Amino acid sequence: MKTATHAGAPDRYLSLLKEVTDCALRTIPAYRQWAAYDTGGPDPLARLAALPLVDKAFMREQGPAGFVNPEHDLESALARGEVELAHTSGSTGDRVSNVWCQSWWNASEAASWQLNTHARRVCDRVHPEAILASPLCVGFPCEDGYLDRAQRTLGRFLFLNERVNPCDWPAAHMDRMIDEVNEFKPAVLEASPSYLAHLCRYAARAKRHLFAPELIVLTFENPSVLHRRQIRAVFDSPIASSYGATEAGYVFMECECGRLHQNTAYCHVDFIPFAPRHGGPGIGALLVTTFHNPWRVLLRFDIGDVVKLATEPCPCGRRAGLTLDSIEGRGVNLTVASDGRAVTQNAADRIIAGVPGIEDYQLLQVSEQDYLLKFVSCDSDEARITAQAKPALVALYGNGARIQLERVEALPPDPPGKCRLCKPLIPVNPRAFWDPRHVPPGGPSA
Ligand SMILES: [Zn+2]
Structure with a gap:
């Protein structure tokens, strides 16, 4: 059955989808059993929609090598440092090992910048960027003492925080973050919305001014209306939510009009509607198929989130792929x-x-x-x-x-x-x- 959500997809997108499906079903070990479901039909969307899904349990079962083309030598790529093994520590405790390919990740991110006018203007791979998130997700954790700024700097990135729990941040720690933002003047501030909201509540109470970056990118979590409001009370910068996963790269990016657009250059998304009494057909789950990753061929990955489809075309004019009104939250938070x-x-x-x-x-x-x-x-x-x-x-x-x-x-x-x-x-x-x-x-x- 053709998914109405991708009606009018351009031919080059459909042929890429066919190519990825062919490659996966013919050569990738993890999909060996899936040939039985292949209709081989002429419509790549319908053909893909007839296949099973991949989830974290299936990924664990197959192991990282199961998703690699056997013609590519994983052992020697690991030895050369071209790729590495990354272990996700998902919020649900379902740890998965992935082959991490930094160049693919970067390319997927750069493609997502095209989906937001501010990101397209500001992000150029040399832009200074400050990051505020859990150091267990990104950066340098330290619970015993503090790290100086040089110890938290990596190239053009400044990691503002080394402490996991914002509730334990003393005022001096938050003052240091504010001082560093004001000195560093990042073009982009990338943040976990709950962490940035915590800092913003403090800044508002302490009447501290914060330098306004050209763009604030919210990631790692689905932002609450409360978090956005608290961040907005301190910053007048444009705010964009970026959505993806370690396994799937950058999947959606919020445009300047507030809707989320699919990163069609790097992924395809199948939408599985909820039953009508649970919010369908407008609300549902996502299965992500990635493009161009030589070290992980991923078809129909259940990324674990619930989304709401846009009911009208976005005023920004972007029409490619799926457009969402919102990410409604993690499936495990239902x-x-x-x-x-x-x-x-x-x-x-x-x-x-x-x-x-x-x-x-x-x-x-x-x-x-x-x-x-x-x-x-x-x-x-x-x-x-x-x-x-x-x-x-x-x-x-x-x-x-x-x-x-x-x-x-x-x-x-x-x-x-x-x-x-x-x-x-x-x-x-x-x-x-x-x-x-x-x-x-x-x-x-x-
Ligand atoms: Zn838009």
């Missing part, structure tokens, strides 16, 4: 309403960010009908926050929902330093919400 409907992180975020006085929060689903909203607030009127949040959350989670609120001093991130705004403590299988008419066929990982 919660379930009291009547069994899926609730995305963004759906809860829109409600909670609308309650004045909440600075940060985490919503836990404790049982099928019990929800606990932990929140941080400087506002002393806890009763008012409760009075506003409870009915709004009941409207979202249904009349059977029992909502509790708990005020906390701070909310530390989950390992390795990612904020989880919503977290089910009961088992929730994100694929259970997929529309059964669009679920990929069986196979080792379906």
Whole structure:
């Protein structure tokens, strides 16, 4: 079945897709069993859509070498340092080893810059860039003492932070970050939204001025409305969310009009809609097929996020590939309403960010009908926050929902330093919400 989301794809895109599918099914060891699902039909989109999917369990099973063309000598490329083995430490604890090819990653990133007018103008591979994120994701971790600026500098990159938990940052540490941004004057500030929001809340309270970079790129996490608002209160720079994964490269980039465009030069995306009662057909999951990576041929990788398709063409004029209104959050952050409907992180975020006085929060689903909203607030009127949040959350989670609120001093991130705004403590299988008419066929990982 042809995916309406890629209607009118140009011929060169379709022939590239055919080439990638042919190569994978004929030569890549991991896809040996998939030949049974190959329709061999003339439409590359329909042919790909008939294949199973790849997930982290399947990747672990096959190992990094399973996705490499046997004609390429992985051992000697590793020995030459052309590629290395990278281990992802996903927020769900499902570690995977990947063959990491820096030149492919860089090319995928550069292609994504074309999808945002500011990035296209500012990013040129020599631009000074400051990075604020968990040092366990990027940079140099140090919990015992502090590293000086030279120790946190790598070429044109300055890593502002060496401490994992923002809740433990002393004021002097945040003052140092602010001073360094003001001295370094980065063209681009790349940040985890929760980390940058934490620094911005401090800067606003301390009335500290921050140099405005030409572009702020939010990555590593799906930004909350609250985080964006707190960052916006301090910076007037353009803000763009960049979306991808270690396994898949740069997949979507937010344009200057606020929608997310597919990085069609480096990937194809299949959209699997949720069933109508769970938000489909506009809300669904993504399977990513990558292009041009000589060291990892990846077809239909379940990247694990939930997205909302754009309902109208973007005013920026970009038409290639899929356009999204939003990334709705990680699949593992889906919660379930009291009547069994899926609730995305963004759906809860829109409600909670609308309650004045909440600075940060985490919503836990404790049982099928019990929800606990932990929140941080400087506002002393806890009763008012409760009075506003409870009915709004009941409207979202249904009349059977029992909502509790708990005020906390701070909310530390989950390992390795990612904020989880919503977290089910009961088992929730994100694929259970997929529309059964669009679920990929069986196979080792379906
Ligand atoms: Zn756009």
